[in-house]
Amino acid sequence: AQKVTQAQTEISVVEKEDVTLDCVYETRDTTYYLFWYKQPPSGELVFLIRRNSFDEQNEISGRYSWNFQKSTSSFNFTITASQVVDSAVYFCALSETLNQAGTALIFGKGTTLSVSS
Amino acid sequence: ETGVTQTPRHLVMGMTNKKSLKCEQHLGHNAMYWYKQSAKKPLELMFVYNFKEQTENNSVPSRFSPECPNSSHLFLHLHTLQPEDSALYLCASSQDRTTPPLEQYFGPGTRLTVT
Numbered sequence: 001a002q003k004v005t006q007a008q009t010e011i012s013v014v015e016k017e018d019v020t021l022d023c024v025y026e027t028r029d030t031t032y033y034l035f036w037y038k039q040p041p042s043g044e045l046v047f048l049i050r051r052n053s054f055d056e057q058n059e060i061s062g063r064y065s066w067n068f069q070k071s072t073s074s075f076n077f078t079i080t081a082s083q084v085v086d087s088a089v090y091f092c093a094l095s096e097t098l099n100q101a102g103t104a105l106i107f108g109k110g111t112t113l114s115v116s117s
Numbered sequence: 118e119t120g121v122t123q124t125p126r127h128l129v130m131g132m133t134n135k136k137s138l139k140c141e142q143h144l145g146h147n148a149m150y151w152y153k154q155s156a157k158k159p160l161e162l163m164f165v166y167n168f169k170e171q172t173e174n175n176s177v178p179s180r181f182s183p184e185c186p187n188s189s190h191l192f193l194h195l196h197t198l199q200p201e202d203s204a205l206y207l208c209a210s211s212q213d214r215t216t217p218p219l220e221q222y223f224g225p226g227t228r229l230t231v232t
Contacts, residue, residue: 004159033218043205044121045223091160095218104173105221107160 002027002096006108013082014116021077021111023092029053033095034068034075035105040088051075082115089113120144121224123208129230130198138193138227140208147213149191150221151183154205166191167214198231205229 003026013019025034036048049059051068059066063080079086089112093105121142130136142149151163165173166185180202182194191208205228209221 035220037223043207043225043228045207045209045221047220047222050218050220104162104165104175105160105218109157109159 002029002094002106004092004094004106004108006090006092006111008111009109010112010114012114012116015083016081017115018078018080019082019113019115021079021090021092021113023075023077023108025073025075025092025094027073027094027096029095029097032097035093035095036066036075036077037091037093037107038088039091039110045091048077079113082113084115084117087113087115121208121210121222123206123224123227125227126225127228127230129232130195131232132198132200134198135194135196137195138206138208138229140191140193140224142189142191142208142210142222142224144210144222146210146222147188148211149185149188150209150211151191151193152207152209154207154226156204160207164193165214172214195229198229200231203229203231 005024032053034051037045038048039045056068065078067076089110091110092108096104096106124139148167150165153161153163162175163177164183169185180197184192205226207226208224211219211221
Protein backbone atom coordinates (compact mmCIF):
# COMPACT_ATOMS: atom_id res chain seq x y z
CA ALA A 1 0.00 0.00 0.00
CA GLN A 2 1.07 3.56 -0.61
CA LYS A 3 2.12 5.23 2.58
CA VAL A 4 4.09 8.22 3.82
CA THR A 5 5.59 8.24 7.30
CA GLN A 6 6.84 11.33 9.04
CA ALA A 7 8.00 9.90 12.32
CA GLN A 8 8.84 13.25 13.90
CA THR A 9 5.63 14.76 15.21
CA GLU A 10 7.21 17.91 16.64
CA ILE A 11 10.67 19.43 16.51
CA SER A 12 11.85 22.48 18.43
CA VAL A 13 15.08 24.28 17.59
CA VAL A 14 16.70 27.59 18.31
CA GLU A 15 17.30 30.07 15.52
CA LYS A 16 20.35 29.39 13.35
CA GLU A 17 20.33 25.68 14.08
CA ASP A 18 20.10 23.26 11.18
CA VAL A 19 17.16 20.89 11.25
CA THR A 20 16.27 17.81 9.20
CA LEU A 21 12.73 16.60 8.70
CA ASP A 22 12.45 12.93 7.86
CA CYS A 23 10.12 11.34 5.32
CA VAL A 24 9.91 7.64 4.52
CA TYR A 25 7.54 6.30 1.89
CA GLU A 26 6.18 3.03 0.58
CA THR A 27 4.93 2.60 -2.96
CA ARG A 28 4.26 -0.14 -5.49
CA ASP A 29 4.71 2.25 -8.43
CA THR A 30 7.94 2.19 -10.38
CA THR A 31 7.51 5.81 -11.34
CA TYR A 32 6.36 8.18 -8.67
CA TYR A 33 6.74 11.71 -7.41
CA LEU A 34 7.49 13.12 -4.01
CA PHE A 35 6.51 16.52 -2.68
CA TRP A 36 7.11 18.74 0.31
CA TYR A 37 4.61 21.34 1.44
CA LYS A 38 4.77 23.92 4.22
CA GLN A 39 1.68 24.91 6.21
CA PRO A 40 2.24 28.14 8.16
CA PRO A 41 -0.20 29.23 10.90
CA SER A 42 -2.32 31.00 8.27
CA GLY A 43 -3.43 27.59 7.05
CA GLU A 44 -2.71 27.31 3.35
CA LEU A 45 -0.23 24.70 2.20
CA VAL A 46 2.69 26.15 0.27
CA PHE A 47 4.36 24.01 -2.37
CA LEU A 48 8.12 23.62 -1.82
CA ILE A 49 9.41 20.92 -4.15
CA ARG A 50 8.49 18.07 -6.47
CA ARG A 51 10.95 15.26 -7.20
CA ASN A 52 10.51 12.31 -9.55
CA SER A 53 11.74 8.82 -8.72
CA PHE A 54 14.36 8.82 -11.49
CA ASP A 55 16.17 11.87 -10.25
CA GLU A 56 18.21 11.09 -7.18
CA GLN A 57 20.31 14.20 -7.24
CA ASN A 58 20.07 16.26 -4.13
CA GLU A 59 18.54 19.69 -4.56
CA ILE A 60 19.34 22.92 -2.82
CA SER A 61 17.25 26.07 -2.83
CA GLY A 62 18.63 28.77 -0.60
CA ARG A 63 18.52 27.48 2.97
CA TYR A 64 16.47 24.45 1.93
CA SER A 65 17.92 21.18 0.72
CA TRP A 66 16.45 17.79 -0.03
CA ASN A 67 18.10 14.38 0.15
CA PHE A 68 16.35 11.70 -1.92
CA GLN A 69 17.59 8.15 -1.33
CA LYS A 70 15.68 5.54 -3.29
CA SER A 71 17.55 2.69 -1.59
CA THR A 72 16.06 3.62 1.76
CA SER A 73 12.80 5.09 0.38
CA SER A 74 13.50 8.38 2.06
CA PHE A 75 13.11 12.00 1.01
CA ASN A 76 14.45 14.14 3.84
CA PHE A 77 14.29 17.90 4.05
CA THR A 78 16.95 20.04 5.72
CA ILE A 79 16.65 23.68 6.70
CA THR A 80 20.02 25.33 7.27
CA ALA A 81 20.34 28.21 9.72
CA SER A 82 16.69 28.04 10.71
CA GLN A 83 14.68 31.21 11.26
CA VAL A 84 11.55 31.96 13.27
CA VAL A 85 9.61 32.32 10.00
CA ASP A 86 10.33 28.66 9.29
CA SER A 87 7.94 27.69 12.10
CA ALA A 88 5.18 25.71 10.43
CA VAL A 89 3.88 22.23 9.80
CA TYR A 90 5.74 20.47 7.01
CA PHE A 91 4.12 17.73 4.96
CA CYS A 92 5.73 15.14 2.77
CA ALA A 93 3.53 13.67 0.03
CA LEU A 94 3.71 10.82 -2.48
CA SER A 95 1.90 10.53 -5.78
CA GLU A 96 -0.37 7.56 -6.25
CA THR A 97 -1.45 6.39 -9.68
CA LEU A 98 -5.19 5.88 -9.80
CA ASN A 99 -7.05 3.40 -11.99
CA GLN A 100 -8.47 6.33 -13.94
CA ALA A 101 -6.19 8.76 -15.66
CA GLY A 102 -4.46 10.98 -13.18
CA THR A 103 -2.88 10.74 -9.78
CA ALA A 104 -3.63 11.58 -6.19
CA LEU A 105 -1.33 12.77 -3.44
CA ILE A 106 -0.90 10.80 -0.24
CA PHE A 107 0.25 12.98 2.61
CA GLY A 108 2.14 12.15 5.76
CA LYS A 109 0.83 13.36 9.10
CA GLY A 110 3.21 16.28 9.10
CA THR A 111 6.01 17.51 11.33
CA THR A 112 5.47 20.64 13.39
CA LEU A 113 8.63 22.73 13.46
CA SER A 114 8.99 25.43 16.11
CA VAL A 115 11.92 27.80 15.80
CA SER A 116 12.54 30.08 18.76
CA SER A 117 14.66 33.21 18.82
CA GLU B 118 -7.16 38.56 -6.11
CA THR B 119 -4.57 35.93 -6.81
CA GLY B 120 -4.14 32.28 -5.95
CA VAL B 121 -6.82 30.19 -4.30
CA THR B 122 -9.39 31.79 -2.02
CA GLN B 123 -11.87 30.13 0.29
CA THR B 124 -14.92 31.48 2.09
CA PRO B 125 -15.88 31.50 4.81
CA ARG B 126 -12.68 31.12 6.79
CA HIS B 127 -14.55 29.94 9.85
CA LEU B 128 -17.94 28.26 10.13
CA VAL B 129 -19.88 26.96 13.08
CA MET B 130 -22.99 24.97 12.29
CA GLY B 131 -25.45 22.71 14.02
CA MET B 132 -26.04 19.16 12.92
CA THR B 133 -29.31 20.05 11.23
CA ASN B 134 -28.03 23.06 9.31
CA LYS B 135 -27.23 23.30 5.62
CA LYS B 136 -24.26 25.37 4.59
CA SER B 137 -21.84 25.66 1.68
CA LEU B 138 -18.11 26.22 1.41
CA LYS B 139 -16.81 28.14 -1.56
CA CYS B 140 -13.47 27.95 -3.32
CA GLU B 141 -12.25 30.13 -6.16
CA GLN B 142 -8.98 29.91 -8.02
CA HIS B 143 -7.48 32.70 -10.12
CA LEU B 144 -4.66 30.63 -11.61
CA GLY B 145 -6.31 29.42 -14.80
CA HIS B 146 -6.14 25.83 -13.59
CA ASN B 147 -8.40 23.03 -14.75
CA ALA B 148 -8.32 20.67 -11.79
CA MET B 149 -9.70 21.39 -8.33
CA TYR B 150 -9.69 19.36 -5.14
CA TRP B 151 -11.31 19.20 -1.71
CA TYR B 152 -9.25 17.89 1.20
CA LYS B 153 -10.17 17.34 4.84
CA GLN B 154 -7.56 17.98 7.52
CA SER B 155 -8.44 16.62 10.95
CA ALA B 156 -6.28 16.95 14.02
CA LYS B 157 -3.43 14.46 14.12
CA LYS B 158 -4.46 12.81 10.84
CA PRO B 159 -3.02 13.11 7.34
CA LEU B 160 -4.78 15.24 4.78
CA GLU B 161 -7.57 13.22 3.24
CA LEU B 162 -8.51 13.71 -0.38
CA MET B 163 -12.28 14.01 -0.69
CA PHE B 164 -13.15 15.00 -4.25
CA VAL B 165 -11.39 15.83 -7.49
CA TYR B 166 -12.73 17.73 -10.47
CA ASN B 167 -10.95 17.94 -13.79
CA PHE B 168 -12.38 20.25 -16.43
CA LYS B 169 -15.57 20.52 -14.31
CA GLU B 170 -16.07 16.75 -14.26
CA GLN B 171 -15.81 14.81 -11.02
CA THR B 172 -13.06 12.24 -11.45
CA GLU B 173 -12.64 11.08 -7.88
CA ASN B 174 -14.89 10.57 -4.90
CA ASN B 175 -12.82 9.11 -2.12
CA SER B 176 -15.67 7.27 -0.36
CA VAL B 177 -16.99 10.48 1.12
CA PRO B 178 -20.36 10.32 2.95
CA SER B 179 -23.30 11.74 1.04
CA ARG B 180 -23.77 14.52 3.60
CA PHE B 181 -20.91 16.19 1.68
CA SER B 182 -21.95 17.20 -1.82
CA PRO B 183 -19.50 18.91 -4.19
CA GLU B 184 -20.36 21.17 -7.08
CA CYS B 185 -18.10 22.56 -9.78
CA PRO B 186 -20.00 24.97 -12.05
CA ASN B 187 -16.84 26.02 -13.91
CA SER B 188 -13.10 25.50 -13.73
CA SER B 189 -12.62 28.46 -11.40
CA HIS B 190 -15.21 27.66 -8.74
CA LEU B 191 -15.74 24.72 -6.46
CA PHE B 192 -18.35 24.33 -3.75
CA LEU B 193 -18.84 21.86 -0.94
CA HIS B 194 -22.44 21.66 0.22
CA LEU B 195 -22.90 20.42 3.76
CA HIS B 196 -26.00 19.00 5.40
CA THR B 197 -26.79 16.91 8.45
CA LEU B 198 -23.15 16.86 9.54
CA GLN B 199 -21.76 15.07 12.56
CA PRO B 200 -19.39 16.46 15.22
CA GLU B 201 -16.59 14.29 13.82
CA ASP B 202 -16.84 16.27 10.60
CA SER B 203 -15.29 19.23 12.40
CA ALA B 204 -12.01 19.89 10.61
CA LEU B 205 -10.11 22.24 8.32
CA TYR B 206 -11.40 21.89 4.76
CA LEU B 207 -8.82 22.79 2.16
CA CYS B 208 -9.36 23.50 -1.47
CA ALA B 209 -6.56 23.13 -4.01
CA SER B 210 -6.06 23.48 -7.73
CA SER B 211 -3.53 22.30 -10.29
CA GLN B 212 -3.06 22.91 -13.98
CA ASP B 213 -4.81 19.64 -14.72
CA ARG B 214 -4.83 15.96 -13.74
CA THR B 215 -2.06 14.76 -16.01
CA THR B 216 0.65 12.30 -15.29
CA PRO B 217 3.18 13.27 -14.01
CA PRO B 218 1.28 14.99 -11.22
CA LEU B 219 1.69 18.70 -11.04
CA GLU B 220 2.02 20.70 -7.89
CA GLN B 221 -1.22 21.69 -6.24
CA TYR B 222 -1.88 25.16 -4.94
CA PHE B 223 -3.92 25.39 -1.76
CA GLY B 224 -6.32 27.90 -0.30
CA PRO B 225 -6.22 28.97 3.36
CA GLY B 226 -9.00 26.58 4.32
CA THR B 227 -12.34 26.81 6.10
CA ARG B 228 -12.27 25.86 9.79
CA LEU B 229 -15.56 24.02 10.32
CA THR B 230 -16.99 23.28 13.73
CA VAL B 231 -20.11 21.14 14.01
CA THR B 232 -21.99 21.51 17.27
